[in-house]
Amino acid sequence: MTEASDFRPLPAVTGTPMAHLRSEIPAVFRQMASNWPAVSTWSFRHIASLAPSLPVQLVQGNREKNHTAFTESTLGEYLDSLTGDSLSGESPDRDDRTYLKEFDLLKRFPGLRGDLRHEQMFPRGSLTSCSAWIGPARSRTGLHHDLLDNLAVQIRGRKRFYLARPGTVERAGALSAKYDAWARLSHVGIAELAAADSATSDDFFAVDLEPGDVLYVPARWWHEVVNLSAGILLSGFFGSTMRVTSLWARVRLRDTLHRAGLLSPGNCTCHADRPGAQHR
Template identity: 55%
Template sequence: MTYSSTVNSLPGTTGTPKLYRDRTTPAVFRGAALHWPAVQQWTFNRIGALAPDLPVNLVVGNREKDPTQFTASTLGRYTDRLARRSSPQESGLYLKEFDLLTQFPDLRHELRQNELFPRWSITSSSAWMGPAGARTGLHHDFLDNFAVVISGKKRFLLAERGSVEMLGKVSDKYDSWARLSFVSFEEIVHSRSPFQLFTVDLMPGDVLFVPAFWWHEVVNLSPSILLSGFFGSSPRVAVKWATVKTRDAMHYTGLIGRGHCTCHGHRPCHGRNGAPPVHGKAV
């Protein structure tokens, strides 16, 4: 895909993620997590072997922009497909927002997340596992995020906050911790947007800081595992938590987003893959 000159490559940032002070601009820290045991040791086969019969719901296609669909599988069956590299027909099946660290808490010892988050932050992590070609449509999250690539290669396409709003293309599709877009990143580029636009390819061990309210679209360039780390100060998270819980209650009773949300397709909404209470949509 070729972009116009309005899209810049996101340059690498010196220093460490934890000491990064500019919370308004994306930043990539090359190799910042390369020394983590998880980056060295996690494979699809290893994760699948932890609970091969564990039921999981796989997202079909680009649910941020298209109708939400799920298909049932097991962790072992799905990770085996990823390890063997799925066929083009399977590239649309994506395990998103999987609560990996709650399911397998011993894996926390193979991370070094204290190297990422500012002191006193409230944090929540989820995993994204999928084949080459799997995509997360354009959206923004309500909390800051450190995205860590554990394995594989991913591309992030980033559009400055306000860019989708200026086009009047914010979607009314419901998502607890994010806002979605009617348009893709490519459509923003073609609109000759005056906002900042970036692209960045991430390799294992790379860490990307995505500020809250920055729009981003994500595509897997190879089968990959990504761990998101959403975070914020206690007051900020508390306010957002209260707002989200109120809206969730209205959603679950059918008052808003009925039949038009990311959390279910054609069945009642009961949550997603054990999603944690504070999470977003990265990938």
């Protein structure tokens, strides 16, 4: 595992995200959400109790960089497995952890919206899409960049973000052909990218989030993310109505082509790989 000390620490910013968003530079807003009821009340047990037998699909391992595989569980069974989760006795390279990603928590349980204070955070008039990332220690999202800006809120547990400037993956020739609807992927990890000839140290940052911290990740900034303990993060993708609408039309067109088998068939983050498939 790459150590955070190899990367420059991301500076903490005071004030509101709104004053900072125009810079298009990532920033951490320490404890900005610490007074949100979600941070004090969303235990794994509490979320599980809302619908213990709800079927959930879990992602297995690092699907951005490696194979795409899924496994089925229920919300109750999976969240029970996260209680008391720790790193002890595990190989740091282990990459088979299951991860409940992009979970539509707020649509499933609209009552939970009352535990959030998003109005303090998003620019007025923006379209937003919030989903939950719930997983054990060492669950990981491989290096990618999103198409929309993100204001992510750490609700529970600790999480490390490694960030690299726009263009770093492209210069290293590491853009992946693997399809993802709302992101672009790298076929190398952040550690390999940071070691590439084209890399310079001021392209790379790392930040560890604690519950209540908010992180701004601008669109096109590459990031790889790993849980330091079992946790819950709420992503908050947002943009102006015009930007989101035009992007959505493009994303939908590409997704239609993908699902028709005309764009990256069998090489994507949304369909499980066939056994033995090799691609980058």
